[in-house]
Amino acid sequence: MRLSPCELLCLFLLLAQSTGTPDQPPQGNAECPEDTGITDGNATYTDELRVGSMVMYTCARGYYPYPAASRVCQSNGKWTELRSKTGHLIRQPSCREIKCPSQLDFENGSYFPRLTSYSVGSALSFECFDGYNIRGSAQRTCQINGKWNGTTPICDDGSGNCLNPGIPAGARKTGIRYRIDDKVKYHCMGNMDLIGSELRVCQESGEWTGTEPSCQYPFSFDFPTEVKDQFDASIANILDLTQRNKPKTESLARRIKIKKDGLLHVYFLLDASKSVGQKHFEMFQNSIAAFVEGLARFEITVNFGIVTYATVPKVILPVYDHDSADWTVVQAKLTNRTLYRDHHDRTGTNIRAALDVVYEMMSFQKTSFHLQKRDQIWYTIRHAILLLTDGKSNMGGRPKDTIIKIHRLLEIDEKRRDFLDVYAFGIGNLDVDRTELNDIASKKPGENHVFVMEDPESLKASFEDMLDFPDFGDMCGLANESSAATIREKFPWLVHIKAPLGSDSCLGSLIANRWILTAAHCFPPTIDSGLFAIGIRSDPEQIYRIRNVHVHELYDSRKKQHENIKEVYEYDIALVEIDEEVKFSKVARPICLPCTEASNRALKKLAQMTCDQQEKYLISVRDVPAHFHASSGRKLNVIIESQDQKETCNNKITHWPDFENVTDVPGYTSQFLCTAMQGRDVAACKGESGGALYVDKNKRYIQMGIVSWGVYNPCRNKAYDYSTQPPELRREPARPGQSPRDFHLNLFKPEIQTWLKEKLEGIIGFL
Structure with a gap:
């Protein structure tokens, strides 16, 4: 039976409505057919066979998926095509040897x-x-x-x-x-x-x-250790921490560096496109947050800008915002769990649009500085852009064009090349457009600004120990806080004093390359020699001989024995001078002393800040969280009682048997900071005297006092096996109703500051 042209047209339209045409997406809940998999490998789905789901290909170690690591289920019910770099269609992926x-x-x-x-x-x-x-x-x-x-x-x-x-x-x-x-x-x-x-x-x-x-082949990638070392080397150049022991030739170090109190603007561009996924995006967030925390330690002012992007960019924090220099605020914004979901319509990767936002921020700042007649300051600011992406830009035009605009805006030429650093991190090696990232990234002698990583886990591993340099120069109070760090790296100022003649050992703190700060009562009156070790007992120790011990002239623990007071600890301070310099490294660095120029820089305070102002800044609340060390090296947490709590803390000593008849409490406590327990940590044990009582500010550590004496020894019970029990059980808790108190010589006291200045003149700069 022949059909008329009209009938043929009606039949075609009916079929099109029921099955869909190749050029139109099928109606209803479209799904892609089950993927045929990868030869000699495995295939997994991110969202089964639904539209938007990705099929991910993996191979055995030493092999890679060819020609791509993934495919996406499109709205037309088909998986994205697989093509070779030359454009040939590949029917089925396979695993090829690296x-x-x-x-x-x-x-x-x-x-x-x-x-x-x-x-x-x-x-x-x-x-x-x-x-x-x-x-x-x-x-x-x-x-x-x-x-x-x-x-x-x-x-x-x-x-x-x-x-x-x-x-x-x-x-x-x-x-x-x-x-x-x-x-x-x-x-x-x-x-x-x-x-x-x-x-x-x-x-x-x-x-x-x-x-x-x-x-580089499309399947090659950088190891996390390579990324850390190469990125660290470039950042060290910016921060003037590189090549300290080598000649400063043009081939070894940059010509222009950020000086102390300099300005650095850092822009983070985080890919939030659908292919990244919530889990991996959170790894981006956490990695960058760790970098922010590490950078906050340095003695420069850093302003951060945060942009997330997919089809369109979103500004999370402008670099000129008042809070952009507060690393705690920046971290909070970076780790916000809604950042990825905010790009609910993400279908593309628009890197150029994200860079355009950075260009606009820079333009706004340049105009602002000009209107305020501060052009000279503007031209001293260093700029660094960190771009993270899992693929290539597929919309918005060439990202390189915006980089050219940024170069022009900042007037980057051969003389000013070091005022801009653009770092490009490609995550997921097979899908990354390396040529595009290379076009974006800076190119400077002896440095690498392009990093291609196997997966987000590798990025996280790279950033864990980022910015932990072997040499920080004269910067005090720095430590490695990563989970992989040893105790010596976490607390590089910690010193064990091995007293001669079988006397009890003490702790101390490294404050300069030949000087140790500790307690006077650690040394018998006749001491003139001895040994001590940098480090902790669980690690190999480097032994140094003592050249001289300087005990405060007014220290005399027996001066009130005629009043039936067994011991007093006023002026319980000593400086140990060693016979050779300590080479600063990851396991030997000085802690910051209060009322010094170095601690002012660590706190990022004005140079004219006084000692009194620094004290008020560091002890400005009633309960100040602080720390000291067990003899094993473990960090213990305490509270410095200040303001109206201080008197109550001092008076608690009369609740203990040895102090029942004490009437002159201030006579015992006027030179000391009083600490109470926090959590399970109780008090200092005998053998931990002389160690540092310190606080954490901006990830820099400032020593407030010296562990001197207390009303309770939690390690007095010899029945306790302190060496084998878990750390939290090594100290015998006080009885119910008892309030252990420790007293630490207050380094802010004028009489103590005067003595330190006299002994350390020309070695440490005091306020």
Whole structure:
């Protein structure tokens, strides 16, 4: 039966309504067909087969999903296509072996073995011809992340104005002359991306412009330790903490650095697109929050700006906001659990729009400074942008165009190159557009600003110990608070004093590279020599000999024995001078003393702040949380009772048997800070005298007092096995109704400050 044209049209429309056409999404609750999986790997779904769900491909260690790690269920009921880098359609993904780039060229030397490909574990060896010396790694091994270990090997005879820049694995180089204004150009072979500078120019300073290039496969990634070390090295340059023990040549350190009390503006751009997911976005948040906390320790003013972005950006905190310099507020905003859900309509990754917001913030600030006639200050501000993304920008135009605008706004040229740092973190190596990130990131000699990580867990691992440098110069009160840090790294000022002649040991605190602060009663009147160790007993200790012990001249524990008072502890302070300098490191750093220029910088207070003002700032509330150390090194928590609580705290000593007949309580306590227990921690034990009573301000540690004496010894019961019991059970709790109190020599007292200034003149700067 033949159908009329009208009948054919009606039938077509009916079929289209019931089944949908290829160009239209199906009606109702569309689903994608079950994915056929990946050859030799596993496939998992983020939201079953629903629209928006992702199928994630994983392979065994040493292999990677090809050509992509994921696909998305689209509204037309189809999974996104899989295509190779050249555009060919791939029907089914597969797991392929990770390999490292081949060494294609090597100037002035030879290498072996010469193979077309190198699997994980393969080794390369390099040798130079006569007359040339090798720089970099003479032997390299292919790692499981698809990158060679070590650094690019180079054979050089030193005849050029610039050193030979070398040829990284997987690259070809044009240009063989290395004199002033000579150029070299690189390109990567195959399907590798070039990270770093494609073109480099030899300058009069003997330094090449830009960053050393590398060729990376789409499956390669950076180890967390690499990211930490390379990012730390760049940030250390900004903070003037780098190369302290090396010559300050152009090739080793930047020319322009943030000085103490300088200004730094940091902008965080966090990808909140759907592919990131709530769980991974929270890892972004926590990683950046840890970075903020670490940066807050430094003696510069940092203003933070926060932008989240997907299809459109959202400003969480403008860099010019009043709270942008308060790291606690910044952390609270960063860790807000609604930030990801705020992008409910997220369908894209608009990196350019996020960078446009940064440009607008900078423009507003520049105009504000100009109107206030503070242009000179504006041009001293350093700017750093940290971009986190799990893929490539798929809308909004080229992000690089906005970076060019930012360069123009900040007037970044060769002389001002160090006033802007753009760091690009790509999370999820296979889906990251490395070329785009490289276009965005800064390119500075000896530094890396592009990091590609395997997953958000790797980002978190990288940031855990971020900004923990081996050398902080003369900065006091710094410590590593990460979960992986040892006790010595967490409390690097802690000193054990091993008294001679079998006397009881004491604790002390490192305050300068030859000086230890402790209690006078730790030393017999006749002492003139002895040993003490930096560190704690559970770690290897470095032993130093005592050169001299300076006990306060007015200290005399027996001066009231004629009044039947067994011991008094006024002026219970001593300084130990050692016979060689302590080299500051992660496990040996000084704590900050109050009323010093260093503690003022740590607190980020004006230079003219007085000792009285500092005391009021640090003890401005009734109950001040503070800490001291057990002899094992464990940190114990106490409360400094101040203001109207102080008298009550002092008077508690009359509740103990040894002090029942004491009538002159102020005579015992006038020089001391009184502390009460907090939680399960009770009081100091014998052997913990001389240690620091300290507070935490902005993640910098300030010593307030010296552990001196108390009314209760929680370690007096020899039946307690203090060495094997858990830390919280090592101290015998006081009986019900008893109120243990400890007394710590108050370092703010004028008579104590006068003595410290006299002994430490020229060593520590006091207010």
